Amino acid sequence: MASGWIFVLMLLVTLDIVLRFVFNAPLSGVTEIVEISIVTILYLQLAHTLKVGRVTRSDALYGRILMKWPWVGNIMGIVFHAAGVGLMIAIIIGGWPKWLQAYHGGHFVGNTGVFTFPEWPQRFVLVIGCGMLAIQFFLSIVDNIRGLMGKPPLEHEEAVDVEVAAVEESQR
Amino acid sequence: MTGFEIGVISIIAMLLLIYVGMHVPVVLALISFVGVWIIKGNIKIAISLLWISAAKTVSDFLFGVIPLFVLMGLLVSAAGMGRDTYDIAQNALRRVRGGLGMATVVANAIFAAITGVSIASATVFTRISVPEMLRYGYNGRFAVGTVAGSSVLGMLIPPSILLIIFALIAEESVGDLFIAGIGPGILLTLAFCGLIAIMAYGFPSLVAQPGALDAHMDQKKMPRGELWRKTYPIVILILVVLGGIYAGLYTPTEAGAAGAFVAFLFAVARRQLTFRKLWDILVETGHITATLLFLIIAASMYSRMLGISGLPTELGKVIGDAQLSLTELLVLYVVILIILGTIIDSVSIMLIAVPLYLVVLAPFNVDLVWFGVVTVIAVEIGLLTPPLGLAVYVIKSTLVQKDISLADIFIGAAPFALTMLFVLILVMIFPEIPLALVDLKRSLN
Numbered sequence: 001m002a003s004g005w006i007f008v009l010m011l012l013v014t015l016d017i018v019l020r021f022v023f024n025a026p027l028s029g030v031t032e033i034v035e036i037s038i039v040t041i042l043y044l045q046l047a048h049t050l051k052v053g054r055v056t057r058s059d060a061l062y063g064r065i066l067m068k069w070p071w072v073g074n075i076m077g078i079v080f081h082a083a084g085v086g087l088m089i090a091i092i093i094g095g096w097p098k099w100l101q102a103y104h105g106g107h108f109v110g111n112t113g114v115f116t117f118p119e120w121p122q123r124f125v126l127v128i129g130c131g132m133l134a135i136q137f138f139l140s141i142v143d144n145i146r147g148l149m150g151k152p153p154l155e156h157e158e159a160v161d162v163e164v165a166a167v168e169e170s171q172r
Numbered sequence: 173m174t175g176f177e178i179g180v181i182s183i184i185a186m187l188l189l190i191y192v193g194m195h196v197p198v199v200l201a202l203i204s205f206v207g208v209w210i211i212k213g214n215i216k217i218a219i220s221l222l223w224i225s226a227a228k229t230v231s232d233f234l235f236g237v238i239p240l241f242v243l244m245g246l247l248v249s250a251a252g253m254g255r256d257t258y259d260i261a262q263n264a265l266r267r268v269r270g271g272l273g274m275a276t277v278v279a280n281a282i283f284a285a286i287t288g289v290s291i292a293s294a295t296v297f298t299r300i301s302v303p304e305m306l307r308y309g310y311n312g313r314f315a316v317g318t319v320a321g322s323s324v325l326g327m328l329i330p331p332s333i334l335l336i337i338f339a340l341i342a343e344e345s346v347g348d349l350f351i352a353g354i355g356p357g358i359l360l361t362l363a364f365c366g367l368i369a370i371m372a373y374g375f376p377s378l379v380a381q382p383g384a385l386d387a388h389m390d391q392k393k394m395p396r397g398e399l400w401r402k403t404y405p406i407v408i409l410i411l412v413v414l415g416g417i418y419a420g421l422y423t424p425t426e427a428g429a430a431g432a433f434v435a436f437l438f439a440v441a442r443r444q445l446t447f448r449k450l451w452d453i454l455v456e457t458g459h460i461t462a463t464l465l466f467l468i469i470a471a472s473m474y475s476r477m478l479g480i481s482g483l484p485t486e487l488g489k490v491i492g493d494a495q496l497s498l499t500e501l502l503v504l505y506v507v508i509l510i511i512l513g514t515i516i517d518s519v520s521i522m523l524i525a526v527p528l529y530l531v532v533l534a535p536f537n538v539d540l541v542w543f544g545v546v547t548v549i550a551v552e553i554g555l556l557t558p559p560l561g562l563a564v565y566v567i568k569s570t571l572v573q574k575d576i577s578l579a580d581i582f583i584g585a586a587p588f589a590l591t592m593l594f595v596l597i598l599v600m601i602f603p604e605i606p607l608a609l610v611d612l613k614r615s616l617n
Contacts, residue, residue, distance in 0.1 A: 045462040062193025094223030
């Protein structure tokens with residue numbers, strides 16, 4: 001869903017440009033919509049990004065340790081991922097009162113009379129997103145524990161490499 | 173412990189944790205959290221620092237620039253324009269010795285002008301130009317080295333994600349940085365072509381098997397209609413994105429949207445886009461965006477922590493006392509970046525090093541646009557150097573020819589890395605290379 005929204009954003013901003021130049025009538029609120037959307041897209045997409053292993057890490061050394069001494073590697077993994085869980089919980093603790101505050105206080109973004117949008121949805125998405133990320137980190141811990149006991153990891157999903165797919169198609 | 177000591181320890185701990193393989197954003201967030209907690213002795217402040225960064229950092233219209241340019245780049249690849257740029261460049265250079273290598277470089281430069289990610293160029297050209305060069309008897313080592321070397325053009329020639337991220341950290345204009353990337357980008361392209369010419373004439377055995385060097389010269393010229401059909405979409409895209417920014421018609425974020433839209437239209441018109449494929453592209457855009465923004469957020473936690481620790485100010489004092497000249501400072505900076513580049517990815521390095529160095533450089537009144545270009549080139553050299561050249565790993569994983577080893581790619585890329593260093597030194601000595609066009613634009617507005 002978050003991914004589809006990027007496409008909508010593209011159309012919206014393009015439309016804004018066209019309207020501004022051709023009809024001299026810009027859309028109001030595009031700036032605000034984009035601002036809200038960036039945060040929303042980020043937090044909805046983050047857990048899945050971690051799941052397919054795309055969150056930045058320098059895994060050359062870690063990968064080698066995991067191959068040579070799976071025992072050491074998995075314990076390191078548990079520590080790494082536990083840190084992820086802990087931090088996400090910290091952000092949720094910080095963010096939970098903020099979204100309730102925004103919700104009950106009726107906070108909004110934008111300029112009164114031009115374009116306004118309530119503030120609580122993006123605050124709420126942040127909490128949800130961090131929650132999903134915490135769960136995903138936790139699942140990685142489970143994988144590491146399974147690794148310690150010699151069991152295969154839980155099911156995995158691989159990201160599609162769109163560039164390679166595109167090149168291969170163009171060569172057909 | 174003083175804030176200063178905590179700051180220093182935090183940097184060492186951070187590099188260590190990144191090196192052993194913890195997720196980079198988690199490292200940055202963790203170090204900042206613990207650092208603030210220790211300095212302030214209050215966990216509530218640390219928690220609220222995390223939340224403020226998480227909620228406020230990327231909530232700005234300017235950050236829309238990242239997903240939109242990523243989307244544009246992926247759509248351009250999906251429309252098959254990588255292949256087109258290679259065909260055009262090969263057609264133009266088919267009568268030149270070493271022309272296939274130069275064609276790879278030039279095609280990368282053109283492709284870079286319509287996409288923003290180095291890694292995209294590395295993937296695309298590993299599949300397109302490596303087989304072509306091998307077919308004509310070029311050495312595998314030279315072929316992959318050329319692809320690795322020229323893929324870094326993607327980050328220097330605008331639009332470029334690295335330039336965008338630098339602009340966001342340094343609070344400079346994205347448009348100015350884009351324009352500053354043009355001069356050095358062209359210079360680097362020419363330098364790479366020069367390097368290939370030197371290798372092809374001076375040391376032909378490095379480039380190809382004996383007698384194979386001139387084999388591609390009998391290729392037929394591309395018919396004019398086909399050439400036109402492959403060229404005009406690229407020209408239009410460059411005009412829409414760079415032309416629009418240069419003329420001040422719209423903001424970089426809007427340029428990204430317009431560029432993505434035009435690329436989308438071309439992909440649809442060429443019947444290269446199914447719903448399934450569009451969906452994959454959008455998901456991929458989401459992944460790249462989330463990765464980058466997560467890093468940026470974590471880095472903003474870290475720079476807030478540094479601010480609280482007082483490290484940058486202290487560091488500024490230390491450096492002021494040491495009486496280092498600007499040149500010495502910059503040389504030190506470049507050396508640090510290149511060393512970090514051997515272990516850590518480009519974006520993370522920039523997010524770690526730039527905020528610190530901005531404070532250090534503040535008394536010297538350097539032009540930050542120029543500093544950004546220097547940073548990007550220095551960081552990109554790291555993509556080509558062992559043990560962890562990212563571009564090299566990407567090429568290895570996309571390569572069909574499994575008999576070419578990682579070491580071969582690193583060795584093949586070495587002359588290109590040295591050439592980059594040479595260009596970097598030129599850019600540092602002559603700031604006009606990136607800044608001439610920027611000044612021109614500034615004087616127009």
